[in-house]
Amino acid sequence: MKAKDIALLKRVADRERSPMYEVGEATGDHQLVFGKGSETKKPINFAVNHLLGSSPKTILTDASTASSFKEVSYDVSKFEHYLSQVLQIEAVACKDWLTNKVDRSVSGRVATQQTCGQVQLPLNNVGVMALDFLSNNGIATANGHAAGAALVNPTAGSQLAIAEALTNIVFAPLTHGLKGVSLSANWMWPAKQKGENARLYEAVQAVSDFALALGINIPTGKDSLSMTQKYPNGEVVQSPGTVIISAVGEVSDIRKTVSPALQPIAGSKLIYIDFSKDTLKLGGSSFAQVVNALGTETPSIKDAAYFAKAFGIVQQLINQNLVLAGHDISSGGIITTLLEMCFPTPTIGLDITHTFDTDVVKALFSENPGVVLQVENVKVLTEILRKNGIEFTVLGDITTTRQLSIVNCQLSIDSLRDTWFKTSYLFDRKQRKAGHAQQRFDNYKKQELSYIFPKNFTGSFASFGLDQHRKKATGIRAAIIREKGSNGDREMAYSLYLAGFDVKDVHMTDLITGREDLSDVNMIAFVGGFSNSDVLGSAKGWAGAFLYNEKAKQALDNFYKRKDTLSLGVCNGCQLMMELGLLYPELGEKHPRMHHNGSGRYESAFVNISIPENNSVMLKSYAGTRLGVWLAHGEGRFQLADEKNYSVAASYSYESYPANPNDSDFATAAVCSADGRHLAIMPHIERSLFAWNWPYYPAGKLNHEVSPWMEAFVNARQWVEKAKG
Numbered sequence: 001m002k003a004k005d006i007a008l009l010k011r012v013a014d015r016e017r018s019p020m021y022e023v024g025e026a027t028g029d030h031q032l033v034f035g036k037g038s039e040t041k042k043p044i045n046f047a048v049n050h051l052l053g054s055s056p057k058t059i060l061t062d063a064s065t066a067s068s069f070k071e072v073s074y075d076v077s078k079f080e081h082y083l084s085q086v087l088q089i090e091a092v093a094c095k096d097w098l099t100n101k102v103d104r105s106v107s108g109r110v111a112t113q114q115t116c117g118q119v120q121l122p123l124n125n126v127g128v129m130a131l132d133f134l135s136n137n138g139i140a141t142a143n144g145h146a147a148g149a150a151l152v153n154p155t156a157g158s159q160l161a162i163a164e165a166l167t168n169i170v171f172a173p174l175t176h177g178l179k180g181v182s183l184s185a186n187w188m189w190p191a192k193q194k195g196e197n198a199r200l201y202e203a204v205q206a207v208s209d210f211a212l213a214l215g216i217n218i219p220t221g222k223d224s225l226s227m228t229q230k231y232p233n234g235e236v237v238q239s240p241g242t243v244i245i246s247a248v249g250e251v252s253d254i255r256k257t258v259s260p261a262l263q264p265i266a267g268s269k270l271i272y273i274d275f276s277k278d279t280l281k282l283g284g285s286s287f288a289q290v291v292n293a294l295g296t297e298t299p300s301i302k303d304a305a306y307f308a309k310a311f312g313i314v315q316q317l318i319n320q321n322l323v324l325a326g327h328d329i330s331s332g333g334i335i336t337t338l339l340e341m342c343f344p345t346p347t348i349g350l351d352i353t354h355t356f357d358t359d360v361v362k363a364l365f366s367e368n369p370g371v372v373l374q375v376e377n378v379k380v381l382t383e384i385l386r387k388n389g390i391e392f393t394v395l396g397d398i399t400t401t402r403q404l405s406i407v408n409c410q411l412s413i414d415s416l417r418d419t420w421f422k423t424s425y426l427f428d429r430k431q432r433k434a435g436h437a438q439q440r441f442d443n444y445k446k447q448e449l450s451y452i453f454p455k456n457f458t459g460s461f462a463s464f465g466l467d468q469h470r471k472k473a474t475g476i477r478a479a480i481i482r483e484k485g486s487n488g489d490r491e492m493a494y495s496l497y498l499a500g501f502d503v504k505d506v507h508m509t510d511l512i513t514g515r516e517d518l519s520d521v522n523m524i525a526f527v528g529g530f531s532n533s534d535v536l537g538s539a540k541g542w543a544g545a546f547l548y549n550e551k552a553k554q555a556l557d558n559f560y561k562r563k564d565t566l567s568l569g570v571c572n573g574c575q576l577m578m579e580l581g582l583l584y585p586e587l588g589e590k591h592p593r594m595h596h597n598g599s600g601r602y603e604s605a606f607v608n609i610s611i612p613e614n615n616s617v618m619l620k621s622y623a624g625t626r627l628g629v630w631l632a633h634g635e636g637r638f639q640l641a642d643e644k645n646y647s648v649a650a651s652y653s654y655e656s657y658p659a660n661p662n663d664s665d666f667a668t669a670a671v672c673s674a675d676g677r678h679l680a681i682m683p684h685i686e687r688s689l690f691a692w693n694w695p696y697y698p699a700g701k702l703n704h705e706v707s708p709w710m711e712a713f714v715n716a717r718q719w720v721e722k723a724k725g
Contacts (some may be wrong), residue, residue, distance in 0.1 A: 015509050058489045065195030069152060069294035072282045074361050080409065083335060084419055085290040092286050093423035095122045096444070097431065100658075102564040104604050105630035108491025108687040111138055111254040112172070115695050117261035117344020118448045120606055124330060125168035128257050130692070133494045134468060135173070138251035140375040142168035145332070147242040149284030149298040149367075156201045156300040157284070158206035158231060158243055160330075163301055163369035164216075165247040167275060167328035170371065171258040171354025173319050175250040178311050183211060184246040190238035191225035199241055200225075209241060213304035223564040255692050255702055258318055260327035261344040262398060263699060268324060268376045269396040270341075270350065272334065273385070275310050277302040280358055280366040281411065286332045287365035299368040307369075313388050314371060320567075322381050325374035333365035337372050338395075339405060342413045343420065346448055349413055350407040352396040360407045366463055374398065417445065436599040439657045447659040449608055449696050452626040454711065459691065459704025464714050466706075476720050479506045479516075481573075483542045488570065488686065490529030495686040496525065498706075499713035501509040501720075508545045511552035518559045522720045523566040526573025528632075528684060538635035539575035540593045546580060556580075564723040566617055566716055567678045571633050574680040583673045583680055584646070592646070592671075594682075595637040602634040605661050606695050608653035609669045609683060615676035616649040616714040617719045626653055627708055628694050629683040631637075636682040640699055647672045649679060685709045 001009065006022060013020035024034075032051060035042035074082065086092055095114070099122040104113040112128035115121060144164025150157025162183065174180050185207055189200050211218050227239035253255070276299050282288050283295030301307050327337045340349060356363035372395070375381045385392045396405075404411040422442060431435040433660035436453050461468055478501040482489045493503045501523065510516040518524060532541030546552050559565055569577035574594065577583060581591035597603055597616045602604065609629055611622035640646050643666055652660040660667045662682070670681035691697045691704040 011033065015507050017509060029203070043652065052186045056410070060197050062195065062197035062201075064198040065228045069296060072285075072288045072295040073271065074287075074291055076359055076361055079360055079364075079407070082287060082290060082361065082365070083411075083416070086212060086286050086332050086336065087339070087416060087420040088423050089286055089289060090423060091289075092336055092420070094421045096424040096440075097420065097427040098122075100604055101431070101602050102224060102601070102604055103632040105606075105632055105684055105687040105693070106487055108488075108684075108689060108693065109133070110492070110687070111692045112257050112259075113695065115606065116259040118346055118447055118450070118696055120449065120695060121344045121444075123327075123340050123344060125260070126172050126257065128172050128251055128254050130254050133491075133498075136255055136692075138172075138254040140169050140172035140174065140249050140251045140257075142166075142247045143244060144168065144247070145242050145244045146284065146295065147240045148289060148707065149285075150242055151240045152284045152294050152296065152298045153300070154203035154241060156298040157241075158203045159210050159301045160299065160367070160369065160442055161243050161245045162207065162210055163275065163307070164328065164330045165245040166311060167330070167369050167371055169247045170314050170328075171318065171326050172249070172251050172317060173253055173256045175252040177315055178308055179215055179424065181247050181249040182624070183214050183216060184248075185218055185221035186244040186246070187221065187223045187225065188239060189225050189241040190225050190228040192229060193236075193238055196238070197239060203241065203243055210301065210304060214308050224596045252319075256318060258323050258326045260341050260349055261325055261696075262341045262374055263324045264345060264348050264400075265324060265376055265398065268374055268398045269378050270338070270352075270398075271315065271373045271375055271378075271385075272354075272370060272393040272395050273310060273373070273390060274368060274370040275307050276300065276305050276368040276370065278368055280362045280368055282362060282366055285365060285367045286336075287361070299366065301369065309388065310390050311389050312512060313385065314373070317373070317381060322375060322377060322384075323373050323377060328373050329370045329372065330367055333367055334370075334372065335406070338406070339411075339413065339416055339420070341372065341374070342404065343417045346511045346630035347400060347402065349399045349401045349403045350396055350405065351399050352404070354393055354395045356407065364407070396585065414445065432599045432601040434659055443654075443656055443658060447608075447654045449606070449628055450626065450699060451608075451628060452624065453698075453708055454622060457711070459701060459706060461705050464499075464706070464710055466500070466714075467712070468498065470497075470500075474500050475502065476717055476724070477502045477504065477521040479504050479518060479521040481506050481524050481526050483508045483531040483545060485531045485533055486527050486529035486572065488572070488684065490526050491689070492527045492570065492686045495689055495710075495713050496523070496716075498689075499710070500717040508542070508552065511555050512545065512549045514551045517551075517555040519555075522564055522724065523568070523716055524559065526567070526569040527575050528571030528573060528698065530555050531572055531576070534565040534572070534635075539572055539579050542572070542576050543579040564720070565677065566719065568618065568716070569680045570684055570686060571631070571636070571682055574682050575635060577678070577680040583671060583678055585644075592638065592640055594635050595639050596635050597637055597661065598657060599661075602632075602659070603636070604632040605658060605662040606630050607634045607659050607661060607683070609650045610653045611650050612648065612660055614647060614649045616647070616670075616672040616679050617676045618679050618715050619649045619670070619672070619714055620676065621711060622708075625708070628688065628696065629685055629709070630687045630693070631683040633662070633682055634662070637662040638666075638671065639662040640665045640668060647674060647676070650681060650683075685712055
């Protein structure tokens with residue numbers, strides 16, 4: 001950068017507690033020199049082209065080796081046994097043990113993450129992020145791989161990896177359709193082993209050919225070509241050669257993204273669309289794995305042009321709001337697809353009336369790429385498919401019985417859901433307290449999301465008197481307080497701005513140095529994140545920045561002495577308020593602090609919370625409601641001696657784990673000061689601001705511009721207006 005800009009960067013770096021060093025200068029003499037200016041001898045001193053010159057060409061020589069795998073054999077009469085086994089293998093089974101421990105709401109722009117439905121289960125295969133808070137545009141991502149198929153046939157494995165990524169991302173309405181999709185290829189291969197370089201060449205060629213035929217690009221990727229482990233006894237274990245495909249594309253309307261969760265709409269039907277144009281094959285499938293075989297024939301994509309056409313038509317159907325729910329066919333076959341569409345939605349089942357011509361096992365467990373769609377207006381949809389030459393099958397009907405009726409079998413959906421969830425439980429038991437893993441397994445299906453919205457809530461900006469594009473100042477000022485490691489500042493700032501506050505950004509260094517003293521603001525918000533990496537415990541490092549810096553402490557004390565101020569602490573900010581004793585200063589050292597979650601692990605979830613009668617400025621108007629909200633924390637446990645000495649402003653709607661994710665006493669989710677001006681809440685209301693933030697929102701209300709949580713921030717602004725006179 002230019003020398004004149006160094007001072008500005010230094011000021012920014014100091015404010016953000018980010019070490020910065022000026023290490024040298026660009027000379028333009030094509031020489032790379034490193035050393036002290038006062039010394040004549042330099043440790044590094046050579047021409048740049050020695051470092052960045054032409055790379056030598058690598059020539060690899062290999063010979064193709066013939067593979068001979070056992071054919072897939074089975075007994076059709078054991079269908080239900082096979083189904084139970086397939087649902088439990090890692091590739092098919094529930095991934096809750098992975099998704100519950102990562103922050104899936106950070107930024108407040110998460111529109112689609114892993115979980116869906118009233119029973120929050122990780123079944124979404126496409127992720128969508130909003131580009132901003134002002135529009136409904138976004139970015140979608142999806143993945144695909146086919147390790148088993150690639151072992152049998154590297155060409156087919158490459159095609160199936162791309163096909164899976166695309167039949168996942170197809171459920172987000174892409175601005176530019178298939179042409180707007182870009183791929184990334186991550187090669188996981190045991191190269192340099194006999195025959196593997198030849199197989200890798202075939203696989204790479206297949207990826208290139210298929211992408212070209214589809215008219216999409218692969219601008220980036222990554223190679224991991226040493227996937228071989230050698231042991232002292234001479235044993236060599238090779239990872240199966242696999243290409244992992246990541247697809248990305250721009251989304252025109254994040255609200256139209258389709259979930260696998262079936263909607264309980266009477267008269268709706270399921271439509272199956274095959275994308276492969278190939279005969280059904282079991283080679284390399286999850287079913288083959290459970291019968292301890294790989295097989296000799298795998299599915300492939302016989303007609304790339306047809307695949308692209310089918311993709312485009314499904315996109316058209318989604319854009320026309322003709323698809324209620326949808327799921328791809330990949331690991332586990334169509335039977336898994338059908339069951340997974342039922343799992344997150346209680347009280348519904350399926351009556352599959354289609355009679356499969358081929359044998360049942362091959363029909364239900366083959367992994368030929370395709371999709372299953374739930375549709376209400378069957379006539380209109382099927383006319384579009386016929387008009388465009390897309391082959392389809394009407395599979396059957398949505399029912400109100402909790403069974404999947406298929407091929408003369410009555411399958412219990414709830415029983416098979418437990419079978420599918422069991423593998424996650426077994427993994428979960430190894431990473432958290434065994435008792436909590438058991439509770440999670442026992443309770444996940446008993447804690448359905450249900451809502452009671454505020455009576456006068458309409459979901460419109462206008463009902464709150466909000467201007468989404470406001471540019472003029474209102475004179476009602478709020479400040480975001482953040483520390484190194486805070487990550488919830490942008491969504492909190494937007495929530496306050498949208499409610500009518502003029503929002504300023506205040507870093508702890510601003511308070512420590514005296515650049516800011518909070519005298520010009522009426523509300524402060526301590527945001528979520530991991531201040532100072534929380535190495536000392538929840539917000540203890542952040543609290544120390546106030547307690548042991550005179551100017552910062554004075555600014556905070558003066559703010560809380562005023563009678564015209566409000567404060568809000570969310571997640572890490574809630575931990576800070578409790579650590580500093582800001583809600584009940586009269587309790588002194590007996591002021592409650594936040595403690596580690598009862599599970600001993602980080603928890604990320606979308607849960608129900610209920611709002612009792614309370615005097616919180618922000619939450620008083622919600623009394624009697626029951627809403628959904630995001631949370632993500634490791635230390636969110638309220639330990640309270642009793643309820644009468646604390647003002648509980650919100651509680652988790654279920655007392656037991658995981659819906660009470662931290663085992664808080666009295667299922668407490670938020671507390672407020674006696675006068676209601678100061679609120680400490682662990683769930684992220686600012687990340688649950690829009691209908692599209694909620695992974696399950698009431699049917700028929702997805703057109704809401706804002707969620708009920710907007711009211712809390714409007715309440716705060718209105719209170720400040722009155723306090724200021």
